[in-house]
Amino acid sequence: MPELSWSQAPRLALCYLLGSIPFAVLAMWGTGIDILRAGSGNPGFNNVLRFSRWRAAVTLAGDLGKGFLAIWLFQTPGDREASLWMYGLAAMLGHCYSPWLRFNGGKGIATSAGVMLFLYPRWALACAGSYVILRMVGSRGRWTERGTIASLSSSAVFVLLLYGFETRTAALGGAALLVFVAWRHRKNFRVLIGARASPENHAGRSG
Secondary structure, eight states, rough: OOOOTTTTHHHHHHHHHHTOHHHHHTTTTTTTOOOOTTTTTOOSHHHHHHTTTHHHHHHHHHHHHHHHHHHHOOOOOOOOHHHHHHHHHHHHHHHHHHHHGBBBOSSSSSHHHHHHHHHHHHHHHHHHHHHHHHHHHHHHHHHHHHHHHHHHHHHHHHHHHHHHHSHHHHHHHHHHHHHHHHTTHHHHHHHHHHHHHSOOOOOOOOO
């Protein structure tokens, strides 16, 4: 990663603030439902989807847009590829540790997808296809934590594509993104491991 310059510091802060906008909370205004307490308690697309499809769509568009717009708005002609990754990761950090939610937040999948879509649209779209297929297969097979499996598997495919076809910086940025979202899903991993060890295989979901 490049050395942080004084000109980049305020832009990274703005990316963080943009990423911190809790679209799941905003989308649920007027419903009387506290999305931080209802369902899985996660302020993200999948949890909102439990209550309203159109509100979930608003949440998805907002969270995805944060990752995309953070880079689009704050990049400058002199920025290197690594700097663009830093802007995207700053937005993800804001989403997952929002000051408006007492430094809690979502798990970063939609925001990371926005980052991926801006930087490498063709690979991002390919991974979106793999995500949809895995969710469909997981739903039919009633996989435990199928959302987590689909999301992280698609992110891993994205990293492999960057490693095979893009620069080393791209692959490292993608790997950092994958590690970050995997860390945010650590509770889901524990549920998945517990379900595998249990004789009963309950269908699960990623919030």
